[in-house]
Amino acid sequence: MEDITRGGQFLVKETKCENIFTPEDFSEEQIMMRDSVKEFVDKEIWPHKDRFEKKDYALTEETMRKAGEMGFLSIAVPEAYGGMGMGFVDTCLVCDYISGATGSFSTAFGAHTGIGTMPITLYGTEEQKQKYVPKLASGEWFGAYCLTEPGAGSDANSGKTKAVLSEDGTHYKITGQKMWISNAGFCSLFIVFARIEDDKNITGFILENTQDNGISFGEEEHKLGIRASSTRQVFFNETKIPVENMLSERGNGFKIAMNALNVGRIKLAAACLDAQRRVTSNAISYANDRVQFNTPIASFGAIRAKLAEMATSTYAGESATYRAAQDIETRIKIREAEGVSHQEAELKGVEEFAIECSILKVAVSEDVQHCADEGIQVYGGMGFSEDTPMESAWRDARIARIYEGTNEINRMLSVGMLIKKAMKGQVDLLGPAMKVQEELMGIPSFDSPDYSELFSEEKEMIGKLKKAFLMVAGGAIQKFGTDLEAHQQLLMAAADMLIEIYMAESTVLRTEKLAKKQGETNVQEQIAMAKLYLYQAVDIVTQKGKEGIVSFAEGDEQRMMLMGLRRFTKYTNMPNVVGLREIITAKLVAENKYCF
Missing domain, CATH: 1.20.140.10 (Butyryl-CoA Dehydrogenase, subunit A, domain 3)
Incomplete structure (x- = not known):
């Protein structure tokens, strides 16, 4: 137990190589899972990249249903609610390899399995979990997450959406506007955040997306990248939500949102890894095939330097992401062994390593963008063309530095959280x-x-x-x-x-x-x-x-x-x-x- 490093302690405690987890440590079961996911991507996603780039939202929804049939949407869901109940490393592994072909599917997958499902599994009542989670785990239903508003982005707790209790006390009426809502065009369920009266903090609710309930949508957003990811504004006009669909306690919404972001940040890092591998592999293959001055450009030092740097940043991202994922899983298991519920153990396990989650989000999102940029450069003029995979990879990578908290916010958070841990005596700085x-x-x-x-x-x-x-x-x-x-x-x-x-x-x-x-x-x-x-x-x-x-x-x-x-x-x-x-x-x- 003395070798277990706590969150942020890497800075002041020497870590032995034997005590970290690496991709070379994958079990046979994890390797089989990885290969199954890669086969799915190569069959169902990569051959249709052009359709995703042409905003084929129906294809995204159809592919998500296929992912549900394969069980990929249920990896992190406990078995009691129709999931596979696999560990945190497995969750990151699937997120990694299912996200490499296109950011459109990656975003739909991440929004559904993460912020669309996870708040219910971690904060829902037993009745809420039994009612909703099995449908989300199977892909029968898809989830979306309504937090951001025109005036509330990084400052998520400043949202103006209101929740008013009905006179008979049976339901809340939600009124407000949400924007940049991933999966809005085909979701069955929203996690919605609104403020009750003049509460200091917002409150979370589970809302079924049904007809004639005061819900309306903006047009699909025209975006730089992730083009086939459905992204719309959602408007609520006295939309009724039963009181039993409040998520957790009144005023707990901000805490739910922040903890969801911690998990989302390390998963976002994982979701950038296979994109980097594919960009790097494509650049290497092109450099070997492309001949200039009677020589493959892979033999030119300027190109060789780029390929080495692209591979190195990919390798570093893998190393750090799986190290942190295993640290989180270890912490979850320790808490479960102490008799804590799975949902509490997972919440506290991820919260423990929130510093590392922010570090990874920044580092890997910037590395994948740089990698795609260099990939375009290796391809030269062809890299700028929509006929090659580099152009879409570069556009898709750009959003990663913005969502799950901008990289600027995450930089300041990483140091701020470290100092707070030091003040509490959790890390001796x-x-x-x-x-x-x-x-x-x-x-x-x-x-x-x-x-x-x-x-x-x-x-x-x-x-x-x-x-x-x-x-x-x-x-x-x-x-x-x-x-x-x-x-x-x-x-x-x-x-x-x-x-x-x-x-x-x-x-x-x-x-x-x-x-x-x-x-x-x-x-x-x-x-x-x-x-x-x-x-x-x-x-x-x-x-x-x-x-x-x-x-x-x-x-x-x-x-x-x-x-x-x-x-x-x-x-x-x-x-x-x-x-x-x-x-x-x-x-x-x-x-x-x-x-x-």
């Missing part, structure tokens, strides 16, 4: 931060370190990057105290440092575990990717650390902190980045796909 200050005042060691073991220097570097974050965050807290949240640019810089530390450490730990299992000589490409990702992480921590320090420190304090930052980001043996990329690309080009 103060002790390590004080040690860093003492180290800065002391004389640095000039001993020659022993780097004979694999990743010994890299792990030391990750430890130093953690010190750099503690130095900047500690200094900022000392300077601004509780006013720190008003300094958003400083929080954003600190968040980028935090993100890179988690992503780099996850990648190194996965590869160390793999090397111990398979031997270093058999995983040279993965070793190269881990070193390449860390090198770039060090650059980002250096840049963002400087930006943070000079924004709040002056004079001797600033000079000392900048000197500390240089010490904490200095390699003893600088890696040959070009050489690392070559090792990675040689394997990719030979295999003609993303092969890790």
Whole structure:
């Protein structure tokens, strides 16, 4: 039990590679599930990409029904309500591999299985769960989630939709406007949030989408990407909801919404992974086939660098997402073993790792966008054409940085939640931060370190990057105290440092575990990717650390902190980045796909 890391503790506690879960640890059952999902996507979704791009909403609905028949909509639903009752890692695995072909289906799937179904399984009464969840799990019904309003986006609790209790006390009448509602065009059930009287917080309700109940819809939105994902405004005009359809308690809607977002964030990261794999594989295949100057462009260094970077960010995203997914699953099992109900265990398990969920949402959504952008560049002029898969991949990727909380919100949340955990004594930031200050005042060691073991220097570097974050965050807290949240640019810089530390450490730990299992000589490409990702992480921590320090420190304090930052980001043996990329690309080009 002492090896169980709690949320946010990665920053102050060393994690051993044996204690993280990696994609190479998938069980036979998980591999069978993965292959089943891939077969479904390759048969039912990928061949019809052009129809999805032409806004074939009926195809999205039809494919969702097929996914329901295959059981893919029920992975996370407890068996008592018609689901498979599988673990959190399984849920992320299915979300990962079912989302790679098109963002339209990915969004419909994610909205239904996540925010359309999960609030009832986690917050519903037994009667509500028995009545609604089996229909949602099977795909007989589809769910939608009505939270966002024209004046309430990131500030979700500021919604104006009203719920008024009827005179006879049997139902609420809901009046208001919701926008950007995924699955609105074909859903059977809404999770709706409204305010009762002048309550401080909104309340959640379960609403069946029936005729003649004051529900009307806007036209389908014309969007940059996810074109066959049904997205409409929904208007409620004294729409009746039985009092027994209140979800959880009065005023608990904001809490439901925030916890749904925590789960949604890690699932969104998972949903970007197979998109990255497919984009990378397509780019490699095209680069091998495309001949210029009598040579395949895959042999040109400028293209090879792109392919290596695309594969590396994909590998890093996998490493961090499955590490966090298993940490959440472990925490859920611990709570269940203590006698807590499954729904309470899952809520608290995900909430425990909310920092990591925000980190993943930001990192992987930005990596998939960059990957698709580079994919277009590898294709050149053809990449800009609708005839190739890169153009739609790039458009579909763009929404990932906006929904489940914008990346700006999630950056600030990740640091804000870490500080709150420290205030509550759940993560000891103060002790390590004080040690860093003492180290800065002391004389640095000039001993020659022993780097004979694999990743010994890299792990030391990750430890130093953690010190750099503690130095900047500690200094900022000392300077601004509780006013720190008003300094958003400083929080954003600190968040980028935090993100890179988690992503780099996850990648190194996965590869160390793999090397111990398979031997270093058999995983040279993965070793190269881990070193390449860390090198770039060090650059980002250096840049963002400087930006943070000079924004709040002056004079001797600033000079000392900048000197500390240089010490904490200095390699003893600088890696040959070009050489690392070559090792990675040689394997990719030979295999003609993303092969890790």
